[in-house]
Amino acid sequence: xxxxxxxxxxxxxxxxxxxxxxxxxxxxxxxxxxxxxxxxxxxxxxxxxxxxxxxxxxxxxxxxxxxxxxxxxxxxxxxxxxxxxxxxxxxxxxxxxxxxxxxxxxxxxxxxxxxxxxxxxxxxxxxxxxxxxxxxxxxxxxxxxxxxxxxxxxxxxxxxxxxxxxxxxxxxxxxxxxxxxxxxxxxxxxxxxxxxxxxxxxxxxxxxxxxxxxxxxxxxxxxxxxxxxxxxxxxxxxxxxxxxxxxxxxxxxxxxxxxxxxxxxxxxxxxxxxxxxxxxxxxxxxxxxxxxxxxxxxxxxxxxxxxxxxxxxxxxxxxxxxxxxxxxxxxxxxxxxxxxxxxxxxx
Numbered sequence: 001x002x003x004x005x006x007x008x009x010x011x012x013x014x015x016x017x018x019x020x021x022x023x024x025x026x027x028x029x030x031x032x033x034x035x036x037x038x039x040x041x042x043x044x045x046x047x048x049x050x051x052x053x054x055x056x057x058x059x060x061x062x063x064x065x066x067x068x069x070x071x072x073x074x075x076x077x078x079x080x081x082x083x084x085x086x087x088x089x090x091x092x093x094x095x096x097x098x099x100x101x102x103x104x105x106x107x108x109x110x111x112x113x114x115x116x117x118x119x120x121x122x123x124x125x126x127x128x129x130x131x132x133x134x135x136x137x138x139x140x141x142x143x144x145x146x147x148x149x150x151x152x153x154x155x156x157x158x159x160x161x162x163x164x165x166x167x168x169x170x171x172x173x174x175x176x177x178x179x180x181x182x183x184x185x186x187x188x189x190x191x192x193x194x195x196x197x198x199x200x201x202x203x204x205x206x207x208x209x210x211x212x213x214x215x216x217x218x219x220x221x222x223x224x225x226x227x228x229x230x231x232x233x234x235x236x237x238x239x240x241x242x243x244x245x246x247x248x249x250x251x252x253x254x255x256x257x258x259x260x261x262x263x264x265x266x267x268x269x270x271x272x273x274x275x276x277x278x279x280x281x282x283x284x285x286x287x288x289x290x291x292x293x294x295x296x297x298x299x300x301x302x303x304x305x306x307x308x309x310x311x312x313x314x315x316x317x318x319x320x321x322x323x324x325x326x327x328x329x330x331x332x333x334x335x336x337x338x339x340x341x342x343x344x345x346x347x
Contacts, residue, residue, distance in 0.1 A: 022332065024127035024341045032334035033135055036177040038327055039146075042139035043300055045326035046272065048084055050297025054322045055083040055090070059276075061252065064096070074100060076252075082321035089115040089332070091325035093129050099228055107166065108228070109133060113328045125332045126344075129324065132331060136323040138170030140272060140296070141224055141246045144315045146178040147299050148270070149244045150221050156180030160220030162213050162233045162257075164188035164196035167226035167248060172200055172207065175222070181206060187216035188227075214238045225249055225257040230281065232259035239265070241310040247282060251318040256281030258314070263288050267311030268304075270296045272323075277316040 024032070048054055059080045063073030075098035083090035095111045102108060111129030116122065149157060157179050161168045164186055172184055184207040186197045193209040200207035210216050213234035217223050220243060225233055227249040236259040239245070245266075249257045263269060263286045271277035271293040278290035296315060306313070335341045 019345045021123050021344045022125045022127075022335065022341045023344055024125065024331065024335055026128035026131060028335060028340050029128050029131050029331055032331045032338065032340060033131060033327075034330075034334070035135055035138070035174055038135055038330060039139045039142045039174060039177055041326050041330050042136055042323050043143045043146075045084060045322050046140075046143065046297040046320075047301050048297070049272075049320065049322045050295045050301060053085040054325075055085075056320065056322050057081055059321060065098075074098065080319075080321035080324060082325040083118065084322060084325050084329075087325065087329055088118060089124055089325070089329055090118055091115055091321065091328045093133070093321060093324045093328075095129070095133070109166075113324055115328055115332055125328070125341075127328065127331065129328075132324060132327045133319070134166050134170045135174070136327040137167060137248055137317070137319055138172075138174035139323075140248065140315070140317045140319075141171040142174035142178045143300060144244065144246050144270070144296065145175050145222055148304060148313050148315065149179070150242045150309070152179060152182075152221065156182035157221045158183045158185075158219060160185050160187075160216040160218075160223045161196075161226065162187050162216055162224070163226035163249065164190070164192040164209075165226065168196055168224070169199060171224045171226055171246070171248065172205055173203065175224075176205055184208070185210045185216040185220065187211075187213050222246065227257055228255065229257050230254055231256055232262075233257045235259070236261040236265065239312055241312075242306075243312055245312060245314045246317070247314065248317045248319075250280040250282045250316075251276075253279060253281055253284055256285060258282045260286040262312065263314060265312050266314040267307055268294060269314045269316065270294050270299065271316045271318075272296045272320050273318055276318045280316070280318060282316060 064077045065074030078095040080093040113129035115125040197207040197209040217238040274293035
């Protein structure tokens with residue numbers, strides 16, 4: 001196996017384009033990821049998914065780590081393949097979710113994405129996928145706000161964020177690319193809320209830490225929940241009339257962020273993957289099933305006009321490999337054009 005930097009291909013003693021796999025580190029992915037541009041890529045991918053123009057097998061979740069530190073598993077493994085019709089590549093993302101990583105000073109979610117040439121089946125890229133995962137999930141919030149949020153007044157939207165991890169940051173940053181934010185309230189039961197608000201403030205976001213979930217939610221035009229909670233994270237009576245709720249944390253039957261009264265109050269409930277959102281704890285504790293959900297790509301395609309300005313609108317998201325495929329393709333193209341990354345030749 002020959003390894004060379006993309007800029008040094010002319011020095012290679014062998015191999016051709018069909019043998020080359022581009023490897024992109026986390027730092028190289030960061031350099032080639034344009035968040036504002038990714039919002040439109042995610043929007044387009046969700047539209048195509050709703051139109052049936054993607055291949056996205058059901059993703060398996062499986063416990064990992066049993067037998068290492070005892071009989072109980074210590075994390076969750078996820079495999080996420082997808083192909084968007086007409087794309088040059090299909091993607092396979094491998095994800096690890098380990099909540100104990102916070103105590104180790106490591107990210108809770110780690111991922112890698114492999115791009116494979118759709119015409120030949122040849123591997124073309126292997127890239128760090130954690131930032132791509134965080135960014136494309138943040139863009140779900142951005143496209144939802146762009147189409148479904150109440151019209152802001154002249155001072156911009158008020159955003160309440162429950163959760164203070166990486167996804168809280170990415171949701172806020174992505175939403176900030178599509179609308180002006182006048183006030184961002186960050187709540188988490190730990191002091192992490194202060195660090196999150198400080199990081200966002202350094203980015204120019206008007207963010208502040210608040211002491212309760214109610215304080216984050218009351219008066220907010222948009223509420224984002226980005227936690228790993230197993231029970232509701234804010235009181236439903238704190239929601240303002242006409243607010244948009246974007247719930248991105250729960251992706252298993254055991255996880256729950258929303259009180260069922262939030263869903264009962266909603267004029268419409270949209271979901272990136274209705275069948276999978278219906279299997280999360282948020283929906284299982286309610287009387288709502290997959291048939292009651294509208295795929296998020298539908299309003300992104302046709303637009304949406306609220307029946308009442310006082311009604312709440314909810315978006316539930318579990319994440320879709322379709323977005324990983326689209327985002328991975330975008331990053332790959334940017335890296336190739338910029339001569340970034342390391343080429344690996346497999347003999």
